[in-house]
Amino acid sequence: MAARYFSPFQRGDIPRDRSHYAPRLPSYSSAVREKIHLQSSGRTWLEPMSGFSSHTRRIRLRSLSPIPRFRFSRRRGFCRCLAVLAGLCAIVILLTLLGTEESHWTPQFRDSTLVFGRENLQRIWKWEIESGHYPSNGKIPDQIGFTSAILNPALPPAKAHTLISPFTPPPGPVTTVTRGVGPRRVYLENKKESVDIAYPPRPIPGSIADLDIILEQCNFSEGKYVRDCLEFLRATASLDSGRSVRRGSLDGWRYIFTEEGRPEEERPRSTQSAPTVPEGSYPTGRQNSNAGLTKKRNTRWELPLELPLPAQQSLLSSRSIGCNPANLRLFHMFWAGPFNEKPYVALLSFLFTQNLGLHLEPGQEPDACRPQMWLWINPGPAAAIPNPSALTDMYDALKTNPWAAPFLHPRFKDVIKFKLWNTTEQLDNNLELRDEWRNMETLFNSGGVTVSVPADEPAASSSASSSRVGDMVHRLGSKSEATYDRLSVILSDMARFIITHRYGGIYLDADTVFLRDWEELWGWKGAFAYRWSYHDDYNTAVLHLNKGSALGSFLFRTALKNGLDFHPVAVSKYLREAHLENLLLRVPDALFDPAWLNTEGYQVERPPYPFFTGFADFFDTPEVHSAAPQATGFEGFFRGSFSYHFHNFWWKPFDPARNWPDLGPKFAGGERAARAAANPHADPDDWTDNISDDKRDLDWATVLKRTFEGYIRGERPNMYGEWLRW
Structure with a gap:
């Protein structure tokens, strides 16, 4: 999607008074330079520059010229130069005032939201880790300032520990990783051991998705495509059972694991509060335990949070954990x-x-x-x-x-x-x-x-704003x-x-x-x-x-x-x-919102299936793609994603031709009432569903609704081949 910029003077708009232009003919180093000059009339700060984004979209850019090309022989150019110098001075002053927690003035658009000091942030991190809520190998930020190891019951023991990472400048290192003391992980591929391979297998009870691995395979910031992410997700989960194409070993794609046994050395869980950073020991060298943190202005640091003891983590296999009110x-x-x-x-x-x-x-x-x-x-x-x-x-x-x-x-x-x-x-x-x-x-x-809600709102208001x-x-x-x-x-x-x-x-x-x-x-x-x-x-x-x-x-x-x-x-x-x-x-939006990047104009050269250029395509499938919903059905709709988010559109019906619940004889009363509301002029005793009354090419929203209703009516199994028993 090209960004367009306009110079103050378009072609054909050169002022009539040309006395200030140099009499000599202009010379250019290339035809490109000549075109640039003619388009901008020499009076723009923006230079056009073609380039590529990190996601393979060609973008037309104009960079801000650091030195304006003014003609210094004229008063106008001199005034502009003074304005530029004044602006640079203002920026220097702003940068001087911003950035420290001791600043007493911060512009509204740069105001921090932080109200917790470092000791509180450490307690939050430590409580979450010890409660088993951090099953990730992600780093703890240096700014948290931990100086000792934290035991992590949600990670397995590592073969080699790297607990301390150096921090520059001195006085010393901080801890950025946790020490796993949890169950071992066994990564597996979910295969269906049955001749009935028309439907995918249910996930193994107690199995866990490693979101760290999913992030590696699906991270948009690393140039990963939603299309490839969905193949990775469905292949390991065997969602293509009976329809898969041979691709070789999937060992490198395994993201599902189960927890097995206990670690070789079970360590007691610490119940002490998170370590605090002594005054002046934080690596920035500033004599302040909250140095490097920018507090919200005109607000005091929050008092220590009142937190319960972290929950004791079971080290048994997760398959043995039953359902109870706690989980x-x-x-x-x-x-x-x-x-x-x-x-x-x-x-x-x-x-x-x-x-x-x-x-x-x-x-x-x-x-x-x-x-x-x-x-x-x-x-x-x-x-x-x-x-x-x-x-x-x-x-x-x-x-x-x-x-x-x-x-x-x-x-x-x-x-x-x-x-x-x-x-x-x-x-x-x-x-x-x-x-x-x-x-x-x-x-x-x-x-x-x-939005302020009036305590006592008058029945009628003469004010248009009050009415709104x-x-x-x-x-x-x-x-x-x-x-x-x-x-x-x-x-x-x-x-x-x-x-x-x-x-x-x-x-x-x-x-x-x-x-x-x-x-x-x-x-x-x-x-x-x-x-x-x-x-x-x-x-x-x-x-x-x-x-x-x-x-x-x-x-x-x-x-x-x-x-x-x-x-x-x-x-x-x-x-x-x-x-x-x-x-x-x-987590990557491919898991829950697989069409979003395409609707923003990204990855359109290799989109997932189906290809939506706008969220309305779900309800009004473009005619050129309208054969797909009926031909591929539910199984062809973003296969691999856990869900689809259609972003509002509350006013668009899923099934305009049959805008009522179609769930069979068990719910005939409700269907009759909804039919009557949808067709108030029709005779209830003379209802017939003719194919000529239906839309010829069904939209994706309609196909999904009718698929789910077929399961409730008992005309088909669910996506895993299971029939509803009443």
Whole structure:
């Protein structure tokens, strides 16, 4: 995508007064120089320069000329030179004032968000490591300043330890790696030992995805392609069973492991607090224990966090760990507005892909911990206070809603649970916020954009701005692109952190479709989100936090001091400035958002399949590609990814021609009501489904919805060849 710049004078716009131009003919070193001069009229600071980005896209750039090409014989050129010198002096002064925690003045756009000193940051790191939440070989940042080894029960013993790395300048080294004392890892390939190879095998119970290896194979910053990443993911998981092409040994691609046995030398877990850096001993040489950290201005350092003792880690094989209230596998989603086909399809995809034991006889338990989906319902507008009967009202509404009622069936009661969201109750049960959140000017802040909710709003307002605010406050759900419910989105930015910190588990945005079993991700005990396209920021559309973790406490206290802003970019800034990014692993977006880079114009020369140039392609597949959805089906949709995020589009139906739940005789009542709502002028006793009434080329969204519905109707098995038993 070429960036275009315009010079002050376009061709044909040369001033009439040419007396200041030199009378001699110009001379050029090359034709390229002549073209540059003619296009810019010699009056631009920007020089065109062709080059290549790190991701093989040709880009037309204009670099900022360090010395403007002014004609010094004229007053105008002299004034411009003075302006340049003044600007350079201003920059020098700014650089002098910025960058230290002792600065009393920092421009707003450069203000730090950091409110935790080094001792607190060390305690957070140490607590997370000793709790088994750091199964990664990622380095501990030098700025944390550890000077002694930390035992890591989530890593196996290394054959050779490199515990101390030198730090320059003196006075000494700091520790940047942990010492593994956990179970040994056995890496394997998930093969299906059965003649029924038309469907892939379920992941091995207790197996774990090594996200370090996935990052090596899929890191966009290292020039890795989403297409290659998806092949790597599906090959090791045998998702191409019966359809794979011989590629040779996959030993170098193995990212799935199981934990076996105990380490040869089991070491006791330390329960002492993290080591602190003595005054003046931090390697920067400055006489300050927080030297090198830039504190948020006009804010005191936070007091030491009150943390429980790290949880004792079991060194037995993870296969032997059963399901109990302490380690439930909880998926969370948040929904505001009337229940419609968007959460309906999300829940269907959950039933179609996860190991829920629905293929077993009722009452029979699967051999792996059964996941649950908790769908949090905000029954009114984001700013509304639930009434005393809100829970009863919520279930009454779900029972009469044809899109929601099927999930209240007794067969799904152990795997899908509806939860009432109450903002006040949730904040009051958050230890980090409950004593201070009521003092905030607003709870609705995202990316620095705040929305204030009037305490007493008049029924009618003559002010246009007040009317817009009132409309936003009372809006419930997004019915079109023009009526986007921004307030509920801002609330969900906060809700996902509150839910996962209080209950544990993985949060997903409701505009997500599951594409495979997440067993291997549950085995990774560390916290994670995924990358924001090509940026070095997080997207928390998928977020895993451990229940009651030190990382969660840090995020809430930091957000509290920064306007309760939980926008993903703000969270990225919190973690970056505190040197805690490795504790929330930023996994490649190929795992959860495989189309994002293509929609931003990246990797279009080698895209994954299908190739989307915009997220709308999911709902309105371009005609030139419209044969693919029916020809390849669910199995051809970003095979290898764990999920697909279609980025809002709440107003676009999945199946315009059949915009109702089509789940068979068991749910005929709901289907009848939805059909009547979709076709109010049709005679219910004369409904027939003619192929001529359907769209000729089905879109990807339609194919996925109808695939999931076929599983519930009993017309096909799920993606692993298992039939639903009622």
